[in-house]
Amino acid sequence: SxxxxxxxxxxxxxxxxxxxxxxxxxxxxxAATSQTPDPVVDAISHYYRHTNANVHRGLHHLSQEASIAYEEAHDRVAEFIGAEGREEVVFTKNATEAVNTVAYAWGLAELGPGDEIVLTEMDHHATLVTWQQLAKKTGADVKFIRVDEEGYLDVDHARELITDDTAMVSMIHVSNTLGTINPVEAIGEIAHDHDALYFVDGAQSVPHMPVDVQAMDADFFAFSGHKMCGPTGIGVLYGKERLLEEMQPYLYGGMMIEKVTYEDSTWHDLPWKFEAGTPVIAQGIALAEACDYLDDIxxxxxxxxxxxxxxxxxxxxxxxxxxxxxxxxxxxxxxxxxxxxxxxxxxxxxxxxxxxxxxxxxxxxxxxxxxxxxxxxxxxxxxxxxxxxxxxxxxxxxxxxxxxxxxx
Ligand code: PMP
Structure with a gap:
């Protein structure tokens, strides 16, 4: 290179x-927010000047163009992180909303007393507070993998803490405080050996290194656009298709439904099931541009x-x-x-x-x-x-x- x-x-x-x-x-x-290069700013400006419309798949030209650009942005982001396809890529407001989506859509339904959530001592408030509060709501327990004197994760301690009672292991990929690059594949293996789900917070890794969510076998993965040359107001939740299929939505409303009656509703296909209301259209298109920008480098x-x-x-x-x-x-x-x-x-x-x-x-x-x-x-x-x-x-x-x- x-x-x-x-x-x-x-x-x-x-x-x-x-x-x-x-x-x-x-x-x-x-690490707080990266600057935004002209091509990404231009993509936002071009969208509003030339393509702006809601993505209801309306029949008019603009809506069709906006819908295609927005959908293709999901494909571009999927490619950037090694996901199978757009079904596995949910656009959110930020990484924080991505973890909350998993906590509420999966955790609230699945967790209860006796279940354990394993985090690390170096986790960001985005995940730490979210899982901590979800544990309080559900009666689950939270445990923390130790960080050693040098700032590395204690993998032996992870082996002790992660047991068959563990329902979720959630770990920061790259520490935004210590700069530690965590052994995501090793921790994922331990989690899966105990049939726990594995959530990786990639807010500090995706902007800075090649990331392959399938290689690390993450069940869920989250990051934000604004730390990787993209705009604010967009984050990404990656989830394995099978898991996202099984999960109920966390936000309800328009766009995420298939059929609605006064009595009940059914849900749209992935990923739209998790994108209620008018989504982050310009931000999503600009994030795809940021992926191009970084890949060009x-x-x-x-x-x-x-x-x-x-x-x-x-x-x-x-x-x-x-x-x-x-x-x-x-x-x-x-x-x-x-x-x-x-x-x-x-x-x-x-x-x-x-x-x-x-x-x-x-x-x-x-x-x-x-x-x-x-x-x-x-x-x-x-x-x-x-x-x-x-x-x-x-x-x-x-x-x-x-x-x-x-x-x-
Ligand atoms: N995780 C990590 C490791 C972060 O550094 C940050 C941003 N400081 C977040 C999560 C949360 O990102 P956001 O504020 O964009 O939701």
Whole structure:
């Protein structure tokens, strides 16, 4: 694979030229939301200017065009993640809505006292809170696979925790806080050995590496468009066709029905059964465009570039004795680095970085229990994508050095 032509890529992201008080933006908050390239913005604009109509499969030309484009967007996303076809790809509002769909459509019907849901200590609130609250509603129990000192998942502990009482194993693929890349295939095998279902949260993996939901044998898989060059307002729930067929819908209304009488209703084919009401038409079409955009660069190239930057940032930050980096070593992590500067609150550090127009995240990154476990209130996170450069990492490090001296 080829190295990325970052200068060329940056031309697609005019937002990167923005300056704040004379400093050029260094956007290192990609794990929260990535920037949106011109071809994706153009796809949204083109849709509204030329094709906008509801997708009732109306008989008029516009509706037919919009319907075909929207349906084909499902095929494109299916191809991007290695799903069998559009039947297995449900468009939602975001990854959070995707996990809630499984929790309510599957979990509320299937879980009860004696059932166990196994999560990991590094799971994001999107899945952790959802399964925790569903457990409270259903009487199921929740258990957490341990994260070890280095920030890796303890697979032996997973083998102990996952038993024949386990109904669902839900795991984050790539940790948005630690940068850990979890062994999705190994955990999936353990889950299936005990006839548990397997849900993978791919919000931080799909944007950054080639993903094949069938290779990891995920029963369900979720991610968001806005972290992968797509727009906000769209997420994806992948589910194995057989499971989605068996499940009852979670949202009811128009578009998701086949036949309705005053007494009862039947459901439309997959995936429409799970897309009640007017769906995310423009967002879905734009997400397909984002898949094209990333595939043109090549997901192996995307992955290598992000991980190289993370390793470089890890090495440069390691030069400072008073910086603690969370998670695995520099050469074994995804495209992000979270850290704490001794004696400086993450919010103060990020405010100083902001003076240099370096945009990072400070807080718990929707992993409060993990931060509690680590004994820290918060951390600062720099996260990278296809348009970032080593020079930008250098600017981050220089700005942090200023922060250290200010607070020393
Ligand atoms: N899971 C992970 C690992 C995430 O990083 C995020 C986004 N921070 C989510 C789930 C939730 O994504 P969204 O807010 O788009 O629903």
């Amino acid at each position: 080829e190295p990325l032509d970052v200068e060329r890529i940056r031309e697609d992201f005019p937002i990167l030229e923005r300056e704040f008080r004379g400093e050029q933006l260094v956007y290192l908050d990609n 090549g997901m192996e190239n995307v992955q290598r570039h992000g991980e190289e930057l993370a390793e470089y940032a890890y090495d440069r930050l390691s030069e400072f004795e008073d910086i603690d980096i969370l998670g695995p070593p520099g050469d074994d992590r995804a495209a992000l680095v979270s850290f704490n500067l001794d004696g400086v609150h993450a919010h103060d550090a990020s405010e100083i970085l902001n003076e240099y127009a370096v945009a990072v995240r400070a807080g718990d990154h929707c992993t409060q229990p993990l931060h509690d476990k680590l004994g820290i209130p918060s951390s600062t996170r720099a996260s990278f994508y296809i348009y970032n450069t080593k020079a930008e990492v250098d600017k981050l490090v220089a700005a942090l050095d200023e922060a250290r001296q200010l607070f020393a």
